[in-house]
Amino acid sequence: MKKSKGKDVFIVILASLVALLFLLPLIFMIFTSFKGLGEAMSSSALLPKEWIIDNYRSILGASAEVPVLLWLFNTGVVTLAGTALVVFVDVLAAYSLARLNLPGKKYFLGIVVAALTIPGIVTLFPAFYLFREFNLINTYVPLIVIYSANTLGVFLIYSFLKGFPKDLEEAAVIDGASLWQVLRFVIFPAIKPVVATLAVLTFLTIYNDFLWPSVVTSTDEMKTVTLGVANLVQGANFVNPGRMMAATVVATIPALIIFVAANKYFVKSVMSSGLK
Amino acid sequence: MRISKTWSVLMYLPFLLCFILFLVVPFFYGIYISLHQWSVFGGNGGFVGLDNYTAILTPGNIYSNAFYNGLKNTLVFVAISVVPLVIISLALALLVDSIPSNLKVFFRTVFFISYAVSVTAVSAIFKWLFTGNGGYVNNVFDTFGLNTINWLNDQPSAWIAILIATVWWTIGFNMILFINALDDVDQNLYEAASLDGANSWNKFMHITFPSIKGVFVFLTIITVIASFNLYGQTLLMTAGGPSQSTQTLIMVIQQMVFNQNNLGVASAMAMVMGFVMVIIVAVQYAYSFRKE
Secondary structure, eight states: OOOOHHHHHHHHHHHHHHHHHHHHHHHHHHHHTTSOHHHHHHOOOSSOSSOOOHHHHHHHSTTOSSOHHHHHHHHHHHHHHHHHHHHHHHHHHHHHHHHSOOTTGGGHHHHHHHHHHSOHHHHHHHHHHHHHHTTOTTSHHHHHHGGGGOHHHHHHHHHHHHTSOSHHHHHHHHTTOOHHHIIIIIIHHHHHHHHHHHHHHHHHHHHHOOHHHHHHOOSGGGOOHHHHHHHHHSGGGTTOHHHHHHHHHHHHHHHHHHHHHHGGGSOHHHHHHTTO | OOOOHHHHHHHHHHHHHHHIIIIIHHHHHHHHHHTEEEETTTEEEEEOTTHHHHHHHSTTSHHHHHHHHHHHHHHHHHHHHHHHHHHHHHHHHHHHHHSOHHHHHHHHHHHHGGGGSOHHHHHHHHHHHHOTTTOHHHHHHHHTTOOOOOGGGSTTHHHHHHHHHHHHHHHHHHHHHHHHHHHTSOHHHHHHHHHTTOOHHHHIIIIIHHHHHHHHHHHHHHHHHHHHTOOHHHHHHTTTOSTTTTOOHHHHHHHHHHTSOBHHHHHHHHHHHHHHHHHHHHHHHHHHTOOO
């Protein structure tokens, strides 16, 4: 289809305006984190008149009032372990379903659909109660393992493998490769983009989850950074916009970096393969 | 390729174990709890049959009052949010689709970036934008001599603020799926339509929309589910106010567990909520794919 130059310019200008509107909350967050209390409460200008770093000092320094760095560390442990667990479990299960001789595998799709229709709220509090019975509240365990019951990941990789020709694997087996070698040198390189997509989506899900950590964590030391920020927003803590935005910046930047770095993986075929 | 049954089962086992432990067991345990008087600290207080369900569904007691209020507020949000969340993301996808290709990735990334922000950060930002006293929006209104609005403590402004925060936070994901669907539309159809003198609107209605209808229905359904699960934004931005008008079902259930220590009633509420969601999704599905 031919397009005129003028139309392109119009589209780009329109898109730029929308993009500015989109970035406004993030720009507000960053600039406010450099404002003092008085200015942040009264100014209608986005840019600080006077740039100060006291807000960051008060949350990151040695005498920090809120342990944001500790929360970030917790988030790091939980997201890395949780993502690794999901990828490990889902890749093996998907391969087993797509290629191997698994008894009862024809029921699997039905189970996936059934499980997807169960709203999360139905299992959330019983799961909380069970973890509590095993004295696992305020440990990393419930924060890590709960995400591994996600059937969508298995389904995503399974549908990708279904469309991937078997010839290479068969050739490798004829050449004497073991199951492990087939997985390591044939399958894994082929499914890398899907696995990367699953890993990033899982990482962001765990990083940003709020309800589950708020249910299984009660002490300040065990909070994830997402949960920690929630505490700053609620009740009597809601006093200093600059300081709260500084904490929000620190909490958000790692996820934003991961997101932008992994953005190229959110490519067409990968994201839509799970839908078909 | 011949690989033994043992290996197949062994590879499948870790997932099966997780699936059973963290989904199947809690699901059936939740049904079991909902049929008992059950407190978080005291545990099982005896079988009560359907009493918990009767309590939350029969009007006129504290449980049903809380439940119906939560259900009503949640349905209000579903009603006001689903159309903008789907339509705006479709509009954005169409916009990105028409951007010259060398700039496409940039704008797609910008429109999708809020997906990486947590609900607590979103709430922190929008609460400081909309808070009545010292909030940025009111500071701007003040500068232009407009009357300030007590956004989070009045209705309908509280819903408007929550809706704006939610739209900003979640449309990127919907947009990405729409962009993927638009990429799959057969370009030859547009060429043929142009030759027949069709305008943009005709092309959208007769080519684009029918081609992406499957994704459209899917996104509508997952948006309904997401709106049903409204929790973080209302908890953090309005704390359920003003006068409990933004108290959502999940907030009600959460308080039943942690403030009232009543896991039995909370589990029954979760079951009913899950049931309502499944019914709505099933109706949507059946309606969208009915034979015309």
